[in-house]
Amino acid sequence: MQYLFDLAESLDACIEYVDLTHLNRDGDCNVDTRVIRLQPGMLYRLERSVLAHELAHLMRGDRRTMFGHYDAKDELRADERAAHLLIDMDGYRAAEACYGTNIEAIAQELEVMDYIVEAFERTLARIGNTVYVGAKLGHYAAKVVAA
Numbered sequence: 149m150q151y152l153f154d155l156a157e158s159l160d161a162c163i164e165y166v167d168l169t170h171l172n173r174d175g176d177c178n179v180d181t182r183v184i185r186l187q188p189g190m191l192y193r194l195e196r197s198v199l200a201h202e203l204a205h206l207m208r209g210d211r212r213t214m215f216g217h218y219d220a221k222d223e224l225r226a227d228e229r230a231a232h233l234l235i236d237m238d239g240y241r242a243a244e245a246c247y248g249t250n251i252e253a254i255a256q257e258l259e260v261m262d263y264i265v266e267a268f269e270r271t272l273a274r275i276g277n278t279v280y281v282g283a284k285l286g287h288y289a290a291k292v293v294a295a
Contacts, residue, residue: 166186197234240268
């Protein structure tokens with residue numbers, strides 16, 4: 149969690165804990181004011197996941213629009229960026245070796261929410277015994293030999 153707080157500080161972001169129940173969400177990000185608001189009292193793995201997600205919005209400069217399909221794409225991208233902030237390939241590989249395809253168990257092991265593991269898996273492409281991270285149009289962020 150300290151890594152996320154340090155990242156926020158390096159981005160000149162302020163993190164505030166305020167009641168967001170009236171908005172029906174656990175966090176939000178204002179790119180213009182560089183303020184991330186989080187619902188107080190969240191479980192540790194939920195707080196980590198939400199903070200990483202909101203930091204991803206801040207890094208991309210995402211702003212809400214009146215077009216829901218654009219916002220939905222921003223949400224998916226923020227989840228994927230958050231997944232890579234929170235999950236490293238070695239940790240994921242170890243959790244997958246223990247729990248197979250059980251997303252809930254992998255998420256608990258990695259101390260993130262299920263949707264973060266699902267987002268991480270969306271960025272993986274398996275070809276034979278090789279896993280490519282973030283593969284798009286012949287380029288990839290990492291290449292790992294899988295067991």
